[in-house]
Amino acid sequence: QVRLVESGGGLVQAGGSLRLSCAASGRTVSIGAMGWFRQALGKEREFVATINWSGSSTDYTDSVKGRFTISRDNVKHTVFLQMNSLKPEDTAAYYCAASRGLGQSSWPSSYDYWGQGTQVTVSS
DSSP states (O other), X not given: OEEEEEXXXXXXXXXXXXXXXXEEEESGGXXXXXXXXXXXXXXXXXXXXXXXXXXXXXXXXXXXXXXXXXXXXXXXXXXXXXXXXXXXXXXXXXXXXEOSSSSOOSOGGGOSXXXXXXXXXXXX
Protein backbone atom coordinates (compact mmCIF):
# COMPACT_ATOMS: atom_id res chain seq x y z
CA GLN A 1 0.00 0.00 0.00
CA VAL A 2 1.06 3.58 -0.61
CA ARG A 3 0.28 6.58 1.55
CA LEU A 4 0.34 10.11 0.14
CA VAL A 5 0.49 13.19 2.35
CA GLU A 6 0.13 16.68 0.88
CA SER A 7 1.40 19.87 2.46
CA GLY A 8 2.00 23.49 1.55
CA GLY A 9 -1.53 24.75 1.11
CA GLY A 10 -2.77 27.97 2.65
CA LEU A 11 -4.18 31.44 2.09
CA VAL A 12 -2.47 33.71 -0.41
CA GLN A 13 -3.34 36.92 -2.22
CA ALA A 14 -3.95 36.95 -5.96
CA GLY A 15 -0.65 37.09 -7.81
CA GLY A 16 1.17 35.22 -5.06
CA SER A 17 2.81 31.82 -5.04
CA LEU A 18 2.58 28.54 -3.17
CA ARG A 19 4.51 25.30 -3.41
CA LEU A 20 2.64 22.10 -2.70
CA SER A 21 4.46 18.93 -1.73
CA CYS A 22 3.25 15.35 -1.69
CA ALA A 23 5.32 12.78 0.16
CA ALA A 24 4.81 9.10 -0.55
CA SER A 25 5.48 6.31 1.92
CA GLY A 26 4.90 2.60 2.06
CA ARG A 27 5.33 0.52 -1.09
CA THR A 28 6.92 3.37 -3.05
CA VAL A 29 8.51 1.00 -5.57
CA SER A 30 5.07 0.58 -7.09
CA ILE A 31 4.68 4.31 -7.86
CA GLY A 32 4.88 5.37 -11.48
CA ALA A 33 3.25 8.51 -12.78
CA MET A 34 1.96 11.10 -10.35
CA GLY A 35 -0.54 13.89 -10.66
CA TRP A 36 -2.30 16.78 -9.02
CA PHE A 37 -6.04 17.31 -9.11
CA ARG A 38 -8.24 19.93 -7.49
CA GLN A 39 -11.82 20.26 -6.40
CA ALA A 40 -13.51 23.57 -5.76
CA LEU A 41 -16.55 23.79 -3.53
CA GLY A 42 -19.59 22.49 -5.36
CA LYS A 43 -17.62 21.39 -8.39
CA GLU A 44 -16.24 18.12 -9.70
CA ARG A 45 -12.64 17.12 -9.22
CA GLU A 46 -10.51 18.30 -12.14
CA PHE A 47 -7.07 17.50 -13.49
CA VAL A 48 -4.30 20.03 -12.86
CA ALA A 49 -0.93 18.46 -13.75
CA THR A 50 0.78 15.13 -14.29
CA ILE A 51 4.34 13.85 -14.52
CA ASN A 52 5.64 10.52 -15.75
CA TRP A 53 7.77 8.15 -13.69
CA SER A 54 11.15 9.58 -14.75
CA GLY A 55 10.07 13.21 -14.66
CA SER A 56 10.89 13.66 -18.33
CA SER A 57 7.34 14.40 -19.43
CA THR A 58 4.64 16.62 -17.96
CA ASP A 59 1.20 17.87 -18.90
CA TYR A 60 -1.08 20.57 -17.56
CA THR A 61 -4.64 21.69 -17.86
CA ASP A 62 -4.85 24.78 -20.05
CA SER A 63 -5.85 27.14 -17.25
CA VAL A 64 -2.57 26.63 -15.35
CA LYS A 65 -0.07 26.38 -18.22
CA GLY A 66 2.72 28.89 -17.78
CA ARG A 67 1.85 29.42 -14.11
CA PHE A 68 2.17 25.98 -12.47
CA THR A 69 5.09 23.55 -12.62
CA ILE A 70 5.04 19.93 -11.54
CA SER A 71 8.25 18.16 -10.58
CA ARG A 72 9.35 15.12 -8.62
CA ASP A 73 12.22 13.80 -6.54
CA ASN A 74 12.28 10.02 -6.84
CA VAL A 75 14.96 9.68 -4.18
CA LYS A 76 12.73 11.38 -1.63
CA HIS A 77 9.51 9.94 -3.15
CA THR A 78 8.02 13.41 -3.34
CA VAL A 79 6.14 15.33 -6.02
CA PHE A 80 5.83 19.11 -6.06
CA LEU A 81 3.48 21.65 -7.58
CA GLN A 82 4.91 25.16 -7.82
CA MET A 83 2.04 27.58 -8.29
CA ASN A 84 2.78 31.13 -9.39
CA SER A 85 0.56 34.05 -10.37
CA LEU A 86 -2.30 32.52 -8.42
CA LYS A 87 -5.83 33.61 -9.19
CA PRO A 88 -9.02 33.43 -7.09
CA GLU A 89 -10.31 30.74 -9.46
CA ASP A 90 -7.41 28.51 -8.34
CA THR A 91 -9.09 28.23 -4.93
CA ALA A 92 -9.74 24.54 -4.25
CA ALA A 93 -8.68 21.50 -2.33
CA TYR A 94 -5.64 20.07 -4.09
CA TYR A 95 -5.12 16.32 -4.18
CA CYS A 96 -2.01 14.35 -5.00
CA ALA A 97 -2.39 11.03 -6.82
CA ALA A 98 -0.05 8.19 -7.72
CA SER A 99 -0.37 5.56 -10.40
CA ARG A 100 1.19 2.11 -10.79
CA GLY A 101 1.51 2.94 -14.47
CA LEU A 102 4.61 4.71 -15.75
CA GLY A 103 3.05 7.13 -18.21
CA GLN A 104 1.42 10.43 -17.31
CA SER A 105 -2.34 10.70 -17.36
CA SER A 106 -5.01 13.34 -16.87
CA TRP A 107 -7.68 10.76 -16.01
CA PRO A 108 -8.50 10.22 -12.33
CA SER A 109 -9.28 6.58 -13.07
CA SER A 110 -5.61 6.05 -14.00
CA TYR A 111 -4.51 6.65 -10.44
CA ASP A 112 -4.41 4.02 -7.71
CA TYR A 113 -3.58 6.08 -4.64
CA TRP A 114 -4.83 9.44 -3.40
CA GLY A 115 -3.85 11.86 -0.66
CA GLN A 116 -6.25 13.54 1.72
CA GLY A 117 -5.94 16.95 0.09
CA THR A 118 -4.63 20.37 1.07
CA GLN A 119 -6.65 23.57 0.82
CA VAL A 120 -5.48 26.47 -1.32
CA THR A 121 -7.38 29.74 -0.98
CA VAL A 122 -6.55 32.73 -3.16
CA SER A 123 -8.03 36.06 -2.11
CA SER A 124 -8.72 38.86 -4.56
